[in-house]
Amino acid sequence: MLYLIGLGLSHESDITVRGLEIVKKCSRVYLEAYTSILMAADISSLESFYGRPVILADRELVETGSDVILKNAKEEEDVAFLVVGDPFGATTHTDLVIRARELEIPVEVIHNASVMNAVGACGLQLYQFGQTISLVFFTDSWKPDSFYNKIMENRKIGLHTLILLDIKVKEQSIENMARGRLIYEPPRYMDIATACKQLIEIEELRGEQAYTENTPCVAVSRLGSPTQKFKAGTLKELSEYDSGEPLHTLVMLGRQVHDLELEYLYQFVDNKEKFKKDVEQDQEFFKPPPYVPPEENFSD
Amino acid sequence: MLYLIGLGLSHESDITVRGLEIVKKCSRVYLEAYTSILMAADISSLESFYGRPVILADRELVETGSDVILKNAKEEEDVAFLVVGDPFGATTHTDLVIRARELEIPVEVIHNASVMNAVGACGLQLYQFGQTISLVFFTDSWKPDSFYNKIMENRKIGLHTLILLDIKVKEQSIENMARGRLIYEPPRYMDIATACKQLIEIEELRGEQAYTENTPCVAVSRLGSPTQKFKAGTLKELSEYDSGEPLHTLVMLGRQVHDLELEYLYQFVDNKEKFKKDVEQDQEFFKPPPYVPPEENFSD
Numbered sequence: 001m002l003y004l005i006g007l008g009l010s011h012e013s014d015i016t017v018r019g020l021e022i023v024k025k026c027s028r029v030y031l032e033a034y035t036s037i038l039m040a041a042d043i044s045s046l047e048s049f050y051g052r053p054v055i056l057a058d059r060e061l062v063e064t065g066s067d068v069i070l071k072n073a074k075e076e077e078d079v080a081f082l083v084v085g086d087p088f089g090a091t092t093h094t095d096l097v098i099r100a101r102e103l104e105i106p107v108e109v110i111h112n113a114s115v116m117n118a119v120g121a122c123g124l125q126l127y128q129f130g131q132t133i134s135l136v137f138f139t140d141s142w143k144p145d146s147f148y149n150k151i152m153e154n155r156k157i158g159l160h161t162l163i164l165l166d167i168k169v170k171e172q173s174i175e176n177m178a179r180g181r182l183i184y185e186p187p188r189y190m191d192i193a194t195a196c197k198q199l200i201e202i203e204e205l206r207g208e209q210a211y212t213e214n215t216p217c218v219a220v221s222r223l224g225s226p227t228q229k230f231k232a233g234t235l236k237e238l239s240e241y242d243s244g245e246p247l248h249t250l251v252m253l254g255r256q257v258h259d260l261e262l263e264y265l266y267q268f269v270d271n272k273e274k275f276k277k278d279v280e281q282d283q284e285f286f287k288p289p290p291y292v293p294p295e296e297n298f299s300d
Numbered sequence: 301m302l303y304l305i306g307l308g309l310s311h312e313s314d315i316t317v318r319g320l321e322i323v324k325k326c327s328r329v330y331l332e333a334y335t336s337i338l339m340a341a342d343i344s345s346l347e348s349f350y351g352r353p354v355i356l357a358d359r360e361l362v363e364t365g366s367d368v369i370l371k372n373a374k375e376e377e378d379v380a381f382l383v384v385g386d387p388f389g390a391t392t393h394t395d396l397v398i399r400a401r402e403l404e405i406p407v408e409v410i411h412n413a414s415v416m417n418a419v420g421a422c423g424l425q426l427y428q429f430g431q432t433i434s435l436v437f438f439t440d441s442w443k444p445d446s447f448y449n450k451i452m453e454n455r456k457i458g459l460h461t462l463i464l465l466d467i468k469v470k471e472q473s474i475e476n477m478a479r480g481r482l483i484y485e486p487p488r489y490m491d492i493a494t495a496c497k498q499l500i501e502i503e504e505l506r507g508e509q510a511y512t513e514n515t516p517c518v519a520v521s522r523l524g525s526p527t528q529k530f531k532a533g534t535l536k537e538l539s540e541y542d543s544g545e546p547l548h549t550l551v552m553l554g555r556q557v558h559d560l561e562l563e564y565l566y567q568f569v570d571n572k573e574k575f576k577k578d579v580e581q582d583q584e585f586f587k588p589p590p591y592v593p594p595e596e597n598f599s600d
Contacts, residue, residue: 009411013318016412018311086413088420094564101567109421111309111413111524112316113386116426118411120388126416127434131459132427153457159431224411264394267401 002073002100003080004087006112009224012041012049019110023050026080030057034169036084039225058170062092066099073105085114115249122218122230123264129162130154136166138198145202152210156286158256165190165248189246192219196239216278220249232268234278255283302373302400303380304387306412309524312341312349319410323350326380330357330369334469336384339525358470362392366399373405385414415549422518422530423564430454432462438498445502452510456586458556465490465548489546492519496539516578520549532568534578555583
């Protein structure tokens with residue numbers, strides 16, 4: 001049997017009771033360690049919490065060595081594959097399930113919280129979110145902006161946008177890659193200021209006002225960890241915000257901001273009146289035309 | 301301290317290890333029991349799992365008696381408020397947090413899986429979902445259809461729609477309510493066939509082809525429970541589907557169906573070739589016009 005087990009967001013003890021019971025009985029335990037990180041735990045604290053060894057699964061192992069992970073899982077052995085958040089947060093894990101099914105290995109999933117639902121803690125209602133986008137680190141020559149149209153689509157219909165920020169773990173520099181040297185760069189996690197600057201840069205390039213530097217956003221830092229922090233402000237304001245340790249996520253507000261949402265966000269702003277004004281002003285973008293009653297016919 | 305603790309989707313043991321530790325140390329434990337249910341547990345199995353009494357919190361208590369729940373939580377006592385899924389799945393709980401903050405009661409949230417992220421288990425990618433809608437039980441005189449425009453908005457930009465189905469717990473009949481009799485109707489949970497029939501009914505009334513009876517959907521039944529089941533088919537096909545015990549959720553596909561998503565869905569269909577054709581045919585709706593290269597000027 002293959003168990004895909006979500007670890008939640010931060011602590012060792014964010015695993016579910018059922019998940020922990022399964023980890024303890026599996027013969028091999030893998031930890032997927034390149035699409036996200038647990039903020040208040042590492043592999044050795046997990047090993048001591050579980051009372052058993054944990055094997056780090058990097059991108060190579062998961063994407064090309066899945067048969068190693070799945071070895072003997074059809075009948076003889078139970079294998080646990082641990083994923084930060086929920087197992088269906090990344091396409092990679094869907095691949096692993098499809099491969100297991102091809103090999104007729106039964107699969108069970110133990111769900112957990114992920115940023116996709118826990119972001120509700122910022123006070124914005126989950127059912128008001130549109131499609132989720134990802135923002136990668138720009139380089140001098142590579143500034144992919146396909147997210148821009150998606151933000152535009154969301155905001156045209158009034159919805160909030162969850163913006164996932166780039167994580168670079170175990171990446172090689174181009175030079176080391178070219179020379180075949182297995183030397184890895186230190187991990188990098190995009191912070192809020194970088195994300196906001198990149199968003200403003202693309203708006204300046206495209207100029208279609210999918211958003212402006214005055215569009216209100218919520219910075220979500222270390223969600224679910226003991227040092228979790230929210231900060232609401234405009235893109236411009238947050239481009240100068242020191243968001244501290246990773247991980248971070250950004251939410252861009254849509255036009256449909258309910259009173260209850262706004263009330264909740266006030267606790268995260270510097271200036272309540274200014275923020276309220278910023279929200280009202282931003283609601284002018286993509287505003288549907290006012291209702292015009294059908295003209296009555298007095299012609300006769 | 302007020303702790304909002306997510307219980308996940310199904311088993312007593314779907315609570316996180318950290319959540320369980322907190323439940324054990326709190327002086328009062330409330331279970332919110334009207335916006336959802338745990339599928340493989342009830343209040344007495346929870347009490348024996350936690351080793352302590354659990355107080356059922358119905359709508360009246362949560363919406364009008366929040367000060368009873370929050371009593372002494374500022375300094376003397378720790379209070380746990382248990383919520384099926386994740387605590388931020390319903391606006392009700394946001395209200396409770398705002399009330400606690402007004403009373404200067406510290407609040408901590410223990411997140412867990414909810415349908416909003418666990419629905420990824422059907423194989424459709426979460427970042428491709430648009431806004432979430434809710435479908436209530438129609439009566440002869442009340443068929444609210446505000447969801448229709450939202451599905452249209454999602455599908456115009458190619459996105460999937462998560463459709464939450466009505467749950468009626470502790471509801472009074474109009475007659476009993478009028479006579480002031482505290483007699484409650486048996487709980488009702490909308491099944492897949494009813495949901496699909498209601499969707500088709502509204503499409504026939506509105507006729508704007510936000511979707512058709514041939515639009516592909518995924519029926520998600522008992523998500524996260526031991527009897528979890530997925531079934532993919534057209535709205536028409538699923539309107540005759542026997543989905544079994546509750547709870548159910550429906551996903552309507554958008555135009556942007558990736559190969560990996562389709563590959564995953566095939567395991568849930570009766571006829572792979574037919575389903576593939578249905579998906580392709582449905583993609584014709586809201587299809588962007590084909591690219592036309594700018595006309596070259598040969599006039600001179």
